[in-house]
Amino acid sequence: MSETTIPYKIYLNEHEMPAQWYNVRADMKNKPAPLLNPGTMQPMTLEELSGVFCSELAKQELDDTTAFIDIPAEILKFYKMYRPSPLVRAYCLEEKLQTPAKIYYKFEGNNTSGSHKLNSAIAQAYYAKKQGLKGVTTETGAGQWGTALSMACAYFDLDCKVYMVKVSYEQKPFRREVMRTYGASVTPSPSETTEVGRKILAEYPGTTGSLGCAISEAVEAAVGSEGYRYVLGSVLNQVLLHQSIIGLETKAALDKYNITPDIIIGCAGGGSNLGGLISPFMGEKLRGEKDYRIIAVEPASCPSFTRGRYAYDFCDTGKVCPLAKMYTLGSGFIPSANHAGGLRYHGMSSVLSQLYDDGLMEARSVEQTSVFEAAVQFARTEGILPAPESSHAIRAAIDEAMKCKETGEEKTIVFGLTGTGYFDMVAYEKYNNGEMSDYIPTDEELQPGFDSLPKMN
Amino acid sequence: MSETTIPYKIYLNEHEMPAQWYNVRADMKNKPAPLLNPGTMQPMTLEELSGVFCSELAKQELDDTTAFIDIPAEILKFYKMYRPSPLVRAYCLEEKLQTPAKIYYKFEGNNTSGSHKLNSAIAQAYYAKKQGLKGVTTETGAGQWGTALSMACAYFDLDCKVYMVKVSYEQKPFRREVMRTYGASVTPSPSETTEVGRKILAEYPGTTGSLGCAISEAVEAAVGSEGYRYVLGSVLNQVLLHQSIIGLETKAALDKYNITPDIIIGCAGGGSNLGGLISPFMGEKLRGEKDYRIIAVEPASCPSFTRGRYAYDFCDTGKVCPLAKMYTLGSGFIPSANHAGGLRYHGMSSVLSQLYDDGLMEARSVEQTSVFEAAVQFARTEGILPAPESSHAIRAAIDEAMKCKETGEEKTIVFGLTGTGYFDMVAYEKYNNGEMSDYIPTDEELQPGFDSLPKMN
Numbered sequence: 001m002s003e004t005t006i007p008y009k010i011y012l013n014e015h016e017m018p019a020q021w022y023n024v025r026a027d028m029k030n031k032p033a034p035l036l037n038p039g040t041m042q043p044m045t046l047e048e049l050s051g052v053f054c055s056e057l058a059k060q061e062l063d064d065t066t067a068f069i070d071i072p073a074e075i076l077k078f079y080k081m082y083r084p085s086p087l088v089r090a091y092c093l094e095e096k097l098q099t100p101a102k103i104y105y106k107f108e109g110n111n112t113s114g115s116h117k118l119n120s121a122i123a124q125a126y127y128a129k130k131q132g133l134k135g136v137t138t139e140t141g142a143g144q145w146g147t148a149l150s151m152a153c154a155y156f157d158l159d160c161k162v163y164m165v166k167v168s169y170e171q172k173p174f175r176r177e178v179m180r181t182y183g184a185s186v187t188p189s190p191s192e193t194t195e196v197g198r199k200i201l202a203e204y205p206g207t208t209g210s211l212g213c214a215i216s217e218a219v220e221a222a223v224g225s226e227g228y229r230y231v232l233g234s235v236l237n238q239v240l241l242h243q244s245i246i247g248l249e250t251k252a253a254l255d256k257y258n259i260t261p262d263i264i265i266g267c268a269g270g271g272s273n274l275g276g277l278i279s280p281f282m283g284e285k286l287r288g289e290k291d292y293r294i295i296a297v298e299p300a301s302c303p304s305f306t307r308g309r310y311a312y313d314f315c316d317t318g319k320v321c322p323l324a325k326m327y328t329l330g331s332g333f334i335p336s337a338n339h340a341g342g343l344r345y346h347g348m349s350s351v352l353s354q355l356y357d358d359g360l361m362e363a364r365s366v367e368q369t370s371v372f373e374a375a376v377q378f379a380r381t382e383g384i385l386p387a388p389e390s391s392h393a394i395r396a397a398i399d400e401a402m403k404c405k406e407t408g409e410e411k412t413i414v415f416g417l418t419g420t421g422y423f424d425m426v427a428y429e430k431y432n433n434g435e436m437s438d439y440i441p442t443d444e445e446l447q448p449g450f451d452s453l454p455k456m457n
Numbered sequence: 458m459s460e461t462t463i464p465y466k467i468y469l470n471e472h473e474m475p476a477q478w479y480n481v482r483a484d485m486k487n488k489p490a491p492l493l494n495p496g497t498m499q500p501m502t503l504e505e506l507s508g509v510f511c512s513e514l515a516k517q518e519l520d521d522t523t524a525f526i527d528i529p530a531e532i533l534k535f536y537k538m539y540r541p542s543p544l545v546r547a548y549c550l551e552e553k554l555q556t557p558a559k560i561y562y563k564f565e566g567n568n569t570s571g572s573h574k575l576n577s578a579i580a581q582a583y584y585a586k587k588q589g590l591k592g593v594t595t596e597t598g599a600g601q602w603g604t605a606l607s608m609a610c611a612y613f614d615l616d617c618k619v620y621m622v623k624v625s626y627e628q629k630p631f632r633r634e635v636m637r638t639y640g641a642s643v644t645p646s647p648s649e650t651t652e653v654g655r656k657i658l659a660e661y662p663g664t665t666g667s668l669g670c671a672i673s674e675a676v677e678a679a680v681g682s683e684g685y686r687y688v689l690g691s692v693l694n695q696v697l698l699h700q701s702i703i704g705l706e707t708k709a710a711l712d713k714y715n716i717t718p719d720i721i722i723g724c725a726g727g728g729s730n731l732g733g734l735i736s737p738f739m740g741e742k743l744r745g746e747k748d749y750r751i752i753a754v755e756p757a758s759c760p761s762f763t764r765g766r767y768a769y770d771f772c773d774t775g776k777v778c779p780l781a782k783m784y785t786l787g788s789g790f791i792p793s794a795n796h797a798g799g800l801r802y803h804g805m806s807s808v809l810s811q812l813y814d815d816g817l818m819e820a821r822s823v824e825q826t827s828v829f830e831a832a833v834q835f836a837r838t839e840g841i842l843p844a845p846e847s848s849h850a851i852r853a854a855i856d857e858a859m860k861c862k863e864t865g866e867e868k869t870i871v872f873g874l875t876g877t878g879y880f881d882m883v884a885y886e887k888y889n890n891g892e893m894s895d896y897i898p899t900d901e902e903l904q905p906g907f908d909s910l911p912k913m914n
Binding site: 007008009011014080081082088092110111112113114151154155173174177178180181182183376379380381382383384385420422423425426428429432 | 464465466468471537538539545549567568569570571608611612630631634635637638639640833836837838839840841842877879880882883885886889
């Protein structure tokens, strides 16, 4: 098919849409390490997991052999409301950069929640509803996940309790109101509503909270309430499974026009978007059918892949959650206040950690002023105002495209544009005013985080 | 074609996209009244208009005979970045309402500017660029238009000066930052940068500004600067022409599935969305080919159609702009501080005013708590968080669908969903907290506005 027939945006027709999720673990020779019970340090059983997660989700969490899992009809129906998301050829950006590279991005911000998080939120809400639960609890930091889950719970008429990191609760009142508009209750964390919250407040009276602390509260609230379970928007195997819809659509759209990417790029915080985007491509790579360069991009100020350790670690501050083996900076790591965007979780998906450890993907870290520079350039040429998180991938895509300009190579670059930056204008303002700076932690500054790792490692 | 084959979202393929705008004035027997020169009270000539607007736009403003006008290739190219916008079948809302009505909405919020305003912004920026101008000036209130124009100017590398109503500038810092991110300069209005601004500030030192005042400043800034012209996001004939892309796409998508709407609904402030949406349908009606019920929905607190007078009026506070014949509350009208959303302009498009006066469309006003009730219901069922403006149309669509439920009629309702409400969370918060109230001005309260009408009427 000739170049000129490739539209700006490749949309799939409804009959071309994936009807199954792809579970990349099935094709991994080295499986990701299992979650461990923090009490016994033994692998979590289905029964144990089912006390925290919905039963079907617990099953998905443990299943590392089934390659394709049917997407339930009700989830497919919801997906139709905002999917397929467009795969966009960045013609304008290419022209601006004067690069021979061909750049595509999978845009996941075209739903009201504003990010890819909705793909897993609706799945988790569905299974909760199917199990006859009253509601779910969760935590949110910047608010993308909480927003997505609120939307999903409204759709299925489920109660939704969100523990929002206190500093975000206060600084991002609009995010909070979006969640409330969708019917969720939003509690600033740490709060007096949980034992772990009260304990943390007693110990650190002025604390503005953290993601790890909000996770602890949300888990306690779920386990302690009849008819509730806890849900999480990243890191977990089940989340990557649901997010595989991103990669499957991307691959179907590329295949439709006989396009083979050379490089696939995604930002990486807990790994939900990156894992979803690369899944089917990684599957081909694992099965020896094709090869791709796959690049994870993370903030220099929270460098779990590039400077973290591959070790078992706590997922939350209160240490009530199972332990996961992952690239981690330690649950005691706290990103610098200088850091403006998301992608601030101390660890990384076990699936991605194993793939990275096996040399199947690369990782790089980028500094935030260069990230916002890329974001503004992208906004002005492609018209989409990207989330700071997504802009890490833009930065790397532009860098790769500029390398092509030097070498004259016509590489095809695909990156994940996970969401929009409407609720991140405080950070943009800082950048626009020239008040944003960079920060790379020293080895000494990373040490306390590593010291917090459990002794078993 | 059977009912079940209608997808959730009807997208047009690139070759099905309109390549011409439709100028409804060409089919109107009673043409809209011409703009008048405020000095001579004679119809504005092309030459006079070209001092304020780009020459090609001035031509479009005056052209009431050419039915179809080619969309320039560069605008078509930009449209492809975010168009076609989806025509969505509101299956979830229908199910929630248990109505036999079939509800469709044309969703114009799926671009970063967040609203339909981009359709005309990119056209006006294109003609400015083509004319070799350095830049454009404009005003913005809630910020949708300013955001769209900033994006469009970034694309064509044009300077963009936005006069933002001071109260919005201060209360909506995020909107302001989006514009700055796209490279626009944003000045709170009234300002010291213009003569009219200084005059207003001297007269009313504490004023927080108004749209009519910001228009005066923007016009002065354009006329007084070499290489600049003024652009406006609503009311004008040229804007309705550009916005006809909404209606043309809607009609093409409906025709594709042999769907004929019974009722077409749009919110109405200055008329840009409504005029664009209904244009091709109104054309059929004017040519006697088909009949549709067409409903304009406006706020009860700013009821220009339903309680205004059809008269020549000033378009701006400073009275530097041409006069337009329109349904108006008088340029001296100021909406109550109680009013939370947009749609607060005192007048209405001359095209729509004439069509309404000729009995070719209906109008109704709705109160804001019922508007937000509809907005929240829509958000929770259809997943899109609508702008307060757009929610006026949702209110009327739900009301019509509920009438169908009573009568059992399977009417097809199409409404325009003009944008998203991300930047309107202060209003949502007020509603969520139960602190929003309604306000209908008394005849006495409307009188000062009517008293401000020019004496010529």
